[in-house]
Amino acid sequence: MRVVTRQLMFVTTAWACLLCSAGAGVADPRPERWVERCGGVYALCGYVDRATSEPRIDRKFEVGLPFSEGLAAVRSEGKFGYINSSDDMVIAPMFDLARAFRKGHAEVVAGDKAGIIDRTGKLVLPPNYARAIPFAADAALVRPGKAIVPESFGFPRFMIGELLFERDDPRYLLVDLLSGNILKDELAIKEFDFGTFVWAAQPGDKRYGLLAPDGTWKIEPRFETVGKLHGGRAIVCYGRPAGHKDQSAQHGLADATQCGVIDRDGQTILTPQRFRIQGYRNGFYRVAEDKKAGVLDEAGRLLGGRLFDDAILPDSGDVARILVDGRWVGLNRAGNVVPDPEDGKVLAVCPSGIKFRRNGSRIQVVGADEKPTVSYLFDDTYMTCKFPMSVRYNGKWGFLNKDGKLLVDPPSFQDQFNFINGYAGVKVQGKWGILYSNGMLAVAPQFDELGSDAGAYAVSKDGRKFWIDTSGREVSEPRRPEDRRSRLRCGADGGQRVSRNSNGTLLWGIADAAGNIVVEPKYRAITCFRDGLAWVPFDERREWCAIDRNERKRENGACVKNWADSNVADARAETMSDDPYESGVLWMRAELEYGLDLREKPPRFVSQF
Numbered sequence: 001m002r003v004v005t006r007q008l009m010f011v012t013t014a015w016a017c018l019l020c021s022a023g024a025g026v027a028d029p030r031p032e033r034w035v036e037r038c039g040g041v042y043a044l045c046g047y048v049d050r051a052t053s054e055p056r057i058d059r060k061f062e063v064g065l066p067f068s069e070g071l072a073a074v075r076s077e078g079k080f081g082y083i084n085s086s087d088d089m090v091i092a093p094m095f096d097l098a099r100a101f102r103k104g105h106a107e108v109v110a111g112d113k114a115g116i117i118d119r120t121g122k123l124v125l126p127p128n129y130a131r132a133i134p135f136a137a138d139a140a141l142v143r144p145g146k147a148i149v150p151e152s153f154g155f156p157r158f159m160i161g162e163l164l165f166e167r168d169d170p171r172y173l174l175v176d177l178l179s180g181n182i183l184k185d186e187l188a189i190k191e192f193d194f195g196t197f198v199w200a201a202q203p204g205d206k207r208y209g210l211l212a213p214d215g216t217w218k219i220e221p222r223f224e225t226v227g228k229l230h231g232g233r234a235i236v237c238y239g240r241p242a243g244h245k246d247q248s249a250q251h252g253l254a255d256a257t258q259c260g261v262i263d264r265d266g267q268t269i270l271t272p273q274r275f276r277i278q279g280y281r282n283g284f285y286r287v288a289e290d291k292k293a294g295v296l297d298e299a300g301r302l303l304g305g306r307l308f309d310d311a312i313l314p315d316s317g318d319v320a321r322i323l324v325d326g327r328w329v330g331l332n333r334a335g336n337v338v339p340d341p342e343d344g345k346v347l348a349v350c351p352s353g354i355k356f357r358r359n360g361s362r363i364q365v366v367g368a369d370e371k372p373t374v375s376y377l378f379d380d381t382y383m384t385c386k387f388p389m390s391v392r393y394n395g396k397w398g399f400l401n402k403d404g405k406l407l408v409d410p411p412s413f414q415d416q417f418n419f420i421n422g423y424a425g426v427k428v429q430g431k432w433g434i435l436y437s438n439g440m441l442a443v444a445p446q447f448d449e450l451g452s453d454a455g456a457y458a459v460s461k462d463g464r465k466f467w468i469d470t471s472g473r474e475v476s477e478p479r480r481p482e483d484r485r486s487r488l489r490c491g492a493d494g495g496q497r498v499s500r501n502s503n504g505t506l507l508w509g510i511a512d513a514a515g516n517i518v519v520e521p522k523y524r525a526i527t528c529f530r531d532g533l534a535w536v537p538f539d540e541r542r543e544w545c546a547i548d549r550n551e552r553k554r555e556n557g558a559c560v561k562n563w564a565d566s567n568v569a570d571a572r573a574e575t576m577s578d579d580p581y582e583s584g585v586l587w588m589r590a591e592l593e594y595g596l597d598l599r600e601k602p603p604r605f606v607s608q609f
Helices: 006-014 481-486 580-595
Strands: 034-039 044-049 055-061 071-076 079-084 089-095 105-110 113-118 123-129 131-135 139-143 171-176 182-193 197-201 208-211 217-223 233-238 258-263 268-273 276-281 284-289 292-296 310-312 319-324 327-332 346-349 355-359 362-366 389-393 396-400 423-428 431-436 441-447 449-453 456-461 464-468 496-502 505-511 517-523 534-538 543-547 571-573 605-607
Touching: 034 055, 055 071, 071 089, 089 105, 105 123, 105 131, 123 131, 123 139, 131 171, 139 182, 182 208, 197 217, 217 233, 233 268, 233 276, 258 276, 292 310, 292 319, 423 441, 423 449, 431 449, 441 456, 481 580, 496 517, 496 580, 505 580, 517 534, 534 580, 543 580, 571 580
Parallel strands: 113 131
Antiparallel strands: 034 044, 044 055, 071 079, 079 089, 105 113, 113 123, 131 139, 139 171, 171 182, 182 197, 197 208, 208 217, 233 258, 258 268, 276 284, 284 292, 310 319, 319 327, 346 355, 355 362, 389 396, 423 431, 431 441, 449 456, 456 464, 496 505, 505 517, 534 543, 571 605
């Protein structure tokens, strides 16, 4: 069962787009090109060069947000302040939340109210609002009420995307920061580019226009669906279909009967078309209508004069890909059908010399001499250089050796599992067996179900479930030593949780990667550090609370009854006591005891769906 942690959701949503860009390159002195990097036993954050991964600022902050306009919001001792590229704390930590600077201003939260500061840390808009979004240089969009933001382990945290999690079209006021005057009120807003304009709808009107910071309309309200500025373009649409829920604009998409495009200055660069515009790339627009797709050029001309089964826009070059009658071909800027630009493209070259080359919608395997190693054109599945490798031909599975030859010719398996330690599960005539890496069956197909786990196989036959080894001999369920050890580890360089026996009771603490004790084993249970904090149960409070690296309880964070339950979004921790607090403690102790090989099975999460 897939369990999504709240922390994972935040990391995936907010930071993956930054970290994935790090790689080989030339060091960049601009802090906007640095990325935060967190780790160590206390899971603290610093900054590294995006291109070279060279450290720029040491890891010492509980949270580090991206640099903007030369400053970055960081959390230290539970409060947010701002550092510059020299690691000077230029705005002292005093806020519960902080956002990036834009046009010299940043939104901050103090207590349960949001306001706006300037680059000196001075409040230019007192914290009296649920949201206070800097708008261009001298205006703000504010929403009355209390600041409510998603929480991460008891601590509130902004999510990426200014309006991503807002519901029910809350109403905003447009305020002039210099005079404090309200220029417009009761506005429904959607993001365009808060540095220049914003999409806004007036009371009683569901149409959006482009509003300037001084309260004037750059474009009068007339669009039902509007998109965020992306790549210098924003999609706008008229005539929303009946029953359509307007969520797509938050993601830069549109779903309406006629769509056009405007630029960052609000000028029309593509007049309304009868299609839904779904994206722009490299001078092409992808459009859709009635489950068909097409390609427009910059002038709005429908290339090829019609729609197709599918269309893919190119990142570079002059040819898009279209699907016609089950076959991919190319479509150039003149609207002519040309050979598929992906045809003949080498997808991977393996150390053994074989290559995987695209051939139409299939994959051809060729050797170092450029000649096919087999006569088959395989289905377009994931190809790797880890052999024997799974391949599929006309719905049947087989395995490819490193010389490009098939282990079993022709592919004949209904289903398969990849090779692990020289063995793979294969399905023949509805039954599962085990295949050895030489192509011979190690165990004849006879099982209704089969799954690999820690060197053994869980199988079912005639309604009975049991375990076997690679010879088919029945064995005990594996102990899974690596899985057990992983339950105690705290990341790649974060050390692990350790225990000591106190009068027959295991107490828990944390050691760093070198084995040095950093939190004495004295707690009934403990989590690894995250954002500079670890969570422990306090029996006197009947709650889990966060402690810092000095084992001081973090007072400005909310404690929770059951940490395991608060850690997941789509499941609940297995109940181990009628008391929620005690159930959470017992669940975590079971997790830790499983890591010590003192328990047969780990505690479970139970799906909520």
